[in-house]
Amino acid sequence: MKWRTALAATALAGVAALGGFGLYAYRSALPAIAAAERPAADAATIEKGRVLAAAGYCATCHTAKGGQPFAGNYPMVTGFGTIYASNITPDPETGIGTWSPAAFRRAMHDGVARDGSHLFPAFPFDHFTKMTDEDVDAIYAYLMARVAPVKQVTKANELPFPFNLRILQAGWKLLFVDFGRYRPDPARSEQWNRGAYLAEGVAHCGACHTPRNPLGAEKKGERFAGADIDNWTAPALTAANPSAVPWSAASFTRYLETGAGVYHGVAAGPMGPVHVGLRELPKSDIEAIGAYLGAALSVAPADPAKIPAVAASLAAGRPDPAYRRDRGERLYLTACASCHYNSEKVVAGRPELGINASARLPDPTNLIHVILDGIGARDGTSGIVMPAFRHALSNDDIAAVAGYLREKRAGLAPWPDLATTVGRVRAEAAGH
Numbered sequence: 001m002k003w004r005t006a007l008a009a010t011a012l013a014g015v016a017a018l019g020g021f022g023l024y025a026y027r028s029a030l031p032a033i034a035a036a037e038r039p040a041a042d043a044a045t046i047e048k049g050r051v052l053a054a055a056g057y058c059a060t061c062h063t064a065k066g067g068q069p070f071a072g073n074y075p076m077v078t079g080f081g082t083i084y085a086s087n088i089t090p091d092p093e094t095g096i097g098t099w100s101p102a103a104f105r106r107a108m109h110d111g112v113a114r115d116g117s118h119l120f121p122a123f124p125f126d127h128f129t130k131m132t133d134e135d136v137d138a139i140y141a142y143l144m145a146r147v148a149p150v151k152q153v154t155k156a157n158e159l160p161f162p163f164n165l166r167i168l169q170a171g172w173k174l175l176f177v178d179f180g181r182y183r184p185d186p187a188r189s190e191q192w193n194r195g196a197y198l199a200e201g202v203a204h205c206g207a208c209h210t211p212r213n214p215l216g217a218e219k220k221g222e223r224f225a226g227a228d229i230d231n232w233t234a235p236a237l238t239a240a241n242p243s244a245v246p247w248s249a250a251s252f253t254r255y256l257e258t259g260a261g262v263y264h265g266v267a268a269g270p271m272g273p274v275h276v277g278l279r280e281l282p283k284s285d286i287e288a289i290g291a292y293l294g295a296a297l298s299v300a301p302a303d304p305a306k307i308p309a310v311a312a313s314l315a316a317g318r319p320d321p322a323y324r325r326d327r328g329e330r331l332y333l334t335a336c337a338s339c340h341y342n343s344e345k346v347v348a349g350r351p352e353l354g355i356n357a358s359a360r361l362p363d364p365t366n367l368i369h370v371i372l373d374g375i376g377a378r379d380g381t382s383g384i385v386m387p388a389f390r391h392a393l394s395n396d397d398i399a400a401v402a403g404y405l406r407e408k409r410a411g412l413a414p415w416p417d418l419a420t421t422v423g424r425v426r427a428e429a430a431g432h
């Protein structure tokens with residue numbers, strides 16, 4: 001008898017909890033509107049929306065390779081399966097042409113589509129929720145006024161049960177998302193708050209630079225601690241960054257604005273479109289992001305010329321009169337030194353390779369990517385800046401060059417199994 005009551009009570013509690021969750025999770029559909037019912041927007045608002053859409057890299061995720069801008073179907077491969085970014089052109093049937101500003105705000109702020117279904121967090125609404133209504137409305141105005149409607153049905157996601165259940169996203173949100181607009185910190189400057197608003201909100205730096213938990217949510221206590229993304233490493237943006245020269249507000253600003261640093265690497269791979277988008281922002285906004293990131297560093301910027309690792313990397317690169325060179329060093333002199341030739345000091349545009357993060361990260365993947373595929377238009381530079389060595393160097397050759405940079409120039413412990421890793425990265429990025 002006792003057992004029965006207990007069971008009944010548990011069942012009731014279960015039903016109540018499910019009911020509560022159902023109530024919490026339920027979102028109604030919002031009415032469709034006709035194009036003529038959209039609020040009128042002035043040119044300044046539309047331009048502001050264009051800049052914000054660039055700084056949020058909307059087109060990067062919402063455009064398939066070779067496809068029409070914003071028309072969707074870009075596959076996002078996650079640990080759970082493949083999610084296709086939606087068509088967000090103003091096409092009324094297959095895009096968001098019937099969405100009202102309220103429906104668009106709800107998607108950006110709460111991750112809920114117009115029909116009431118929960119969106120997957122591959123769409124970084126956990127960051128966009130911080131954006132003001134005004135900024136979200138400006139992006140809406142831009143998409144509706146300036147983006148050509150494209151008829152293209154968004155492909156069905158390839159997610160196994162139960163990850164395909166949109167209702168479960170409500171539980172994920174409950175556990176992991178701090179919904180709500182950015183709240184300025186009154187103890188900080190206006191510039192810092194502007195930088196935090198942009199970096200945490202529209203520019204969602206943490207989506208790549210913050211490690212995630214097994215359920216794919218950013219770890220709250222490890223903001224910008226560095227993470228793996230699309231077979232690249234997004235290095236830590238904290239004092240844990242491995243570069244020989246510590247970052248500062250000024251070097252962050254320069255890197256974000258120009259896509260390269262003097263003492264740091266280049267914005268290649270997934271960071272390329274980020275820099276390309278951010279450079280649409282006014283300079284004061286890029287400086288604000290630099291100031292926000294710089295303020296979180298505990299290391300005071302020193303004179304780079306006096307940093308021992310910089311001097312050591314330069315010294316190790318000087319010609320050896322006795323001609324004692326291993327294979328990696330000889331390959332480096334043949335293939336790389338014509339451009340990477342610093343000997344006395346580091347020169348802008350000629351990265352000193354022993355000091356930047358790619359040679360100093362625990363994982364060699366970023367360095368291998370750059371050697372295989374060079375640096376060019378897809379990284380936001382005009383023309384080819386560095387040639388690709390994919391077809392000129394074998395896996396063993398690239399391993400030898402990378403090993404030379406790691407051990408002799410950076411002076412760090414060797415990366416294990418380098419040639420195998422080169423083979424893996426070569427196969428992964430075979431599309432280039």
Ligand code: HEC
Nearest residue numbers: 053056057058061083084085086107113119120122123124
């Ligand atoms: C990191 C990739 C990524 C970025 C950046 C991104 N999105 Fe998305 N977005 C997605 C994915 C993936 C979906 C589909 C989610 C789903 O199916 O649940 C989506 C869905 C949406 C939707 C819902 C559309 C619908 O029909 O349900 C809107 C609206 C949207 N995004 C707008 C934007 C805007 C505006 C920006 C830029 C400020 C942006 N997105 C940036 C990946 C991205």
Ligand code: HEC
Nearest residue numbers: 203205208232233234235265266267268270271274357366
């Ligand atoms: C789509 C993923 C992605 C997003 C979003 C992103 N990053 Fe990155 N970031 C990367 C990757 C990958 C690298 C490594 C690039 C390389 O080695 O060429 C990188 C490199 C960097 C570096 C250079 C680090 C070093 O030591 O070399 C800085 C600084 C940086 N990102 C800042 C930012 C800021 C600030 C934002 C937001 C405004 C941001 N990133 C958004 C992926 C991303």
Ligand code: HEC
Nearest residue numbers: 260265266268335336339349350351358370371385386387
């Ligand atoms: C034709 C000139 C040229 C050659 C040859 C060349 N590079 Fe580069 N490399 C560049 C330039 C230019 C940059 C970016 C400079 C800037 O904007 O700061 C660069 C950047 C890099 C970076 C920084 C990437 C990052 O993500 O931080 C690495 C690593 C690199 N090169 C490695 C090599 C290696 C290894 C070789 C030889 C196998 C090589 N390069 C050959 C011109 C060259």
